[in-house]
Amino acid sequence: MAVQTIATSGTSAVDLGPAAALSCRECGHRVPLGPVFACEECFGPLEIAYDFSAYDTEELRKRIEDGPANIWRYAPLLPVPADVAGKPNINPGWTKLVKADNLARELGVTGGLYVKDDSGNPTHSFKDRVVAQALEAARAFGFTTLSCSSTGNLAGAVGAAAARAGLRSCVFIPHDLEQGKVVMAAVYGGELVGIEGNYDDVNRFCSELIGDPAGEGWGFVNVNLRPYYAEGSKTLAYEICEQLGWRLPDQIVVPIASGSQLTKIDKGLRELIELGLVEDRPYKIFGAQAEGCSPVSTAYKAGHDVVRPQKPDTIAKSLAIGNPADGPYVLDIARRTGGAVEDVTDEQVVAAIKLLARTEGIFAETAGGVTVGVTRKLIESGALDPAKTTVVLNTGDGLKTLDAVAGTGLTATIRPNLDSFREAGLA
């Protein structure tokens, strides 16, 4: 039993369950829950502080196990009201943890290899998890428009969540995105606004809009709702441990875009330990980047504490953030847990996508190619121990990045008769 308190000060009128306050990651300054994301004292990032003091370990475990087959089974550990499962949302999560024995054989992993396959989410990426949290915060703060800047997965997740919740959505994207991505974002019927400029211009405009009266009532999931939004990634850690039978994995390989997901997975694992839901033993977190956008990997290998921005050039577009906000925290976690940060080339990404599809029947987006490719590289270098239980994240769906494997095609073309079939050597 673990009755414990993550100490809180700061009070708030909104009901977001166990979320007690916002706390600065840098200086610890606390403010009441609200749509803010930067510390007024030091401009550090704000994150959620919880009050878990009322929980009895075994009661909590049973409550989780009896909960719905989606992220809301973990509502007691998230910044959401207790009745969240009954509200209209797209109920992401509880995706498959696939025991990947074929892939393990190919990579020489003997300690158990698992793929956490988040392509099973409603809009087929892990973004549904984070948007679902932001949606509850938006409702709590009375926002009527759900918004974001995006170049892909996030736009669809926001559009779908807002549609079902009955909120207006307005998503900003660079005006010259590929038509396929535009269609996926537009189909949910919200406003989809093209900005004449690049993704940086889109982001800068969104920050401007938040500070303007025109942005009143707007919740930007990845800006003014970011502290809530980011917590959604904790559910990946919760699910992995519960699906392993309430056990920590020895090693976990996580993709790095902003780095937020990796830091929140670490936070989730530590919470499970503190709550007594899993046995406290060492785990290692590994970060995965594409070589064409590897600011964190580069800093890690150079032994730096700061991350120097890069100009992205990789097919792994969902990870192509050249100046990752949580990069320094990722470095801390990789070093503290005994993990590492590694990167792979685009060619290795494509090979890894095909390897995962061929061995396990899972068609991953490029980000999944990055984690599987990095896993292979880490095993070869000895950084990752093949005799330990290892979990690799696939955060999105191959159908969204078809271009990456466009070279894949017919193995033979024949005439519709048996002679032609035999000539092709298929018999």
Add this chain to the structure above:
Amino acid sequence: MAVQTIATSGTSAVDLGPAAALSCRECGHRVPLGPVFACEECFGPLEIAYDFSAYDTEELRKRIEDGPANIWRYAPLLPVPADVAGKPNINPGWTKLVKADNLARELGVTGGLYVKDDSGNPTHSFKDRVVAQALEAARAFGFTTLSCSSTGNLAGAVGAAAARAGLRSCVFIPHDLEQGKVVMAAVYGGELVGIEGNYDDVNRFCSELIGDPAGEGWGFVNVNLRPYYAEGSKTLAYEICEQLGWRLPDQIVVPIASGSQLTKIDKGLRELIELGLVEDRPYKIFGAQAEGCSPVSTAYKAGHDVVRPQKPDTIAKSLAIGNPADGPYVLDIARRTGGAVEDVTDEQVVAAIKLLARTEGIFAETAGGVTVGVTRKLIESGALDPAKTTVVLNTGDGLKTLDAVAGTGLTATIRPNLDSFREAGLA
């Protein structure tokens, strides 16, 4: 409690759980379980006959409820060995039954409207359900190659399932398919053979191959394994009823391609009644087609018992079977249950895809547009009672038929400043 027997004769050495024999749908002739699909007496279609006599209703219900969150919770009712859940397969099913209150408001449904969203399956269509059964039959009969003829969803489902099971796969498609569909089918690394000809040529070639020594050891999921394959659709009926709290829906709207899915949903509902798992009360099954391929709907409206083949011309390509094998059985079921068969135009399909996305955040493939569009039409005509509990099937994912909504796009394009934002009327 319902201890009951679906009488069996015929014996078999293979272990496919409660599957006892193959029985001719037309003349009732029974043969042992094997890779055959047509009756040797009358050429009628063979289907699985079960022995459910050992089941106690409440024990069975508990066994199901305690089972895994996939179709194998229903293993006691399927032609699969008891240990199926432990074998490598892609574990489809237990997809979301979404309470569609927003859509209900738009359509005027007051009795409860639900969307059974099968886009959540591993390869994002209901085909994973049927392929999973065929895979177990293939293993039982010692086949080493899994095969099919396909123009889309089925190819991916077979490729993924074979990859994970460690079987060879060889899928036959028309050689001139769109590149995107080829990539989706090829990524799993099996043989993908283009046939110089149309889909009929592909099918004819597959039948030829089955009869040739070159086809020895080949299991064609939708030909010589069809009786097993088809049973996978029963799981849609089981899940819908269990997710409704072990209750039959009053009305269910099902898409029609070959018609097999609709007939197996009816079979699944009747089994639940016979086993005592749901209360026996009337239900109505409605069939949905696209106007451009509406042989069953046309026969239904004309009062015919036979279905006259059509040449398909519709964007709903996954339903474009002009000569549906199970058409007559679909007519029987629609008439027996008090349902109907209806069709919608391609424009109505597109409008329905957008309606579902806008109201519920579900992006359906064209087949889902057909069922939602037909539901609207059936309500308007009075054939479907809006005061009754209604379930609409979405059998696939919008990402696979992006062309259908390619016209969807940006609602505005602006410069990255607030003046431009205001000018566009977005404030």
